[in-house]
Amino acid sequence: MFGKLVVRYNNVTFETEEFIMMPLAEQDWRRDAADAASSGSASALTAVLGPVLGTLPDKQARAVKHQALQVIEAALPDPKRLVRLASGLAQSGDETAQELAVFLLSGHYTAAPDETAERLRILAESPHATVRRWTGEACGTLLVKQFQAFYPQLAAWSASPMPHEVTAVAHAVRIAAKTRNPAWSRPLLDLIELLMSGTPVSAGKPISPLTLGEGLLASYPEETAARLDVWIASAKEAVRIHATNMYASTAAAEHWDLLAPAFAKLEQDVSPAVRRAVVRARKQLLKRLPPDRSAPSVQVRSQTDSE
Numbered sequence: 001m002f003g004k005l006v007v008r009y010n011n012v013t014f015e016t017e018e019f020i021m022m023p024l025a026e027q028d029w030r031r032d033a034a035d036a037a038s039s040g041s042a043s044a045l046t047a048v049l050g051p052v053l054g055t056l057p058d059k060q061a062r063a064v065k066h067q068a069l070q071v072i073e074a075a076l077p078d079p080k081r082l083v084r085l086a087s088g089l090a091q092s093g094d095e096t097a098q099e100l101a102v103f104l105l106s107g108h109y110t111a112a113p114d115e116t117a118e119r120l121r122i123l124a125e126s127p128h129a130t131v132r133r134w135t136g137e138a139c140g141t142l143l144v145k146q147f148q149a150f151y152p153q154l155a156a157w158s159a160s161p162m163p164h165e166v167t168a169v170a171h172a173v174r175i176a177a178k179t180r181n182p183a184w185s186r187p188l189l190d191l192i193e194l195l196m197s198g199t200p201v202s203a204g205k206p207i208s209p210l211t212l213g214e215g216l217l218a219s220y221p222e223e224t225a226a227r228l229d230v231w232i233a234s235a236k237e238a239v240r241i242h243a244t245n246m247y248a249s250t251a252a253a254e255h256w257d258l259l260a261p262a263f264a265k266l267e268q269d270v271s272p273a274v275r276r277a278v279v280r281a282r283k284q285l286l287k288r289l290p291p292d293r294s295a296p297s298v299q300v301r302s303q304t305d306s307e
Contacts, residue, residue, distance in 0.1 A: 033068055034075035042088030045072070046097045053096055065096065069103055079111035090119040095128040102131060106138035109146060117153040124157075124168040136168045140175025147176070151187060158194040166195055174215035185220040189227045192216060196231070196242040212242065213249020221251075225258040232265050240266070240274045247281035253288035 029052045036044035049068055053061045076082050086104035089097040102123055109116045120142075123135045142150045154172055157165045173188050192211055217224045231243035244266050246252055252259055266278050 030071050033071045037072040037075040040081055040085050042085055046094050079108045082108050083112045087119050090123055098123055098126055098131040102134045102138050106142055109142055113149055125162050125164045132164050136171030139168050139172035143172045143176045159198050170211040174211050177215040177219040180219045185223040196239045197236055209249040212246040213251045218251040221255045221258055228262045232262055237271050241277045244274055244277040244281055248284040
């Protein structure tokens with residue numbers, strides 16, 4: 001039997017098809033999952049859920065995972081024991097176990113902040129794409145809910161050589177920026193500046209157009225434009241390239257009047273790599289800027305580029 005089902009856990013919405021299992025079978029897996037959770041055994045919990053989820057299509061499996069989270073929390077109400085169980089799930093190579101760990105850890109961060117943050121950092125480098133995506137979402141949710149506590153931990157991640165950790169930080173900044181909390185503009189810009197300084201340009205896509213443009217610039221245009229003057233004067237080529245790539249975002253076209261002077265400076269940058277980034281950004285700007293708002297240099301230089 002099927003029908004629409006919308007479930008939420010820690011501000012994350014799952015939209016799926018409802019699958020109503022046989023009452024006895026549902027009662028069996030719920031009971032066994034509760035027993036495994038109450039004993040604190042990650043391996044036993046994984047062994048219970050594996051056969052159940054293995055028989056279901058993806059959409060139906062998501063609904064069961066949400067039910068499993070509710071069963072686990074009801075069976076193990078002690079937050080610290082719950083974090084220990086989630087840590088065990090996080091260390092498992094099993095995709096379902098790691099998905100459950102992301103939500104349990106983010107939901108009970110205050111019970112053990114350091115352990116929770118460390119496990120989330122490891123999950124950010126999971127071999128499973130779904131786990132990495134949910135980890136980024138969880139980090140954003142935590143940053144919004146526990147800004148003062150979680151911000152320093154994300155700042156420490158920003159120097160990581162691991163690309164998916166950097167992506168998780170960028171994802172968290174985008175989510176926090178969407179709140180438009182005026183008190184957060186400077187620390188969020190500081191955090192993204194750390195990423196720009198340490199992240200290779202080849203890993204820049206999750207930083208420049210998305211986080212700088214659709215995240216920070218869209219939410220804090222005046223503050224981001226002011227910080228742009230610092231970035232384009234940076235001695236680090238990577239910072240200037242990331243800043244240039246921001247102009248490829250939709251938000252850059254929307255705030256062109258603020259950003260045009262800095263773009264003119266980037267066009268004169270001594271670095272060939274920065275100037276190549278300018279050419280790419282210019283092409284995106286011309287697609288989005290109406291003719292009456294395009295700077296003369298953008299139009300003229302674009303014609304020169306195509307010759």
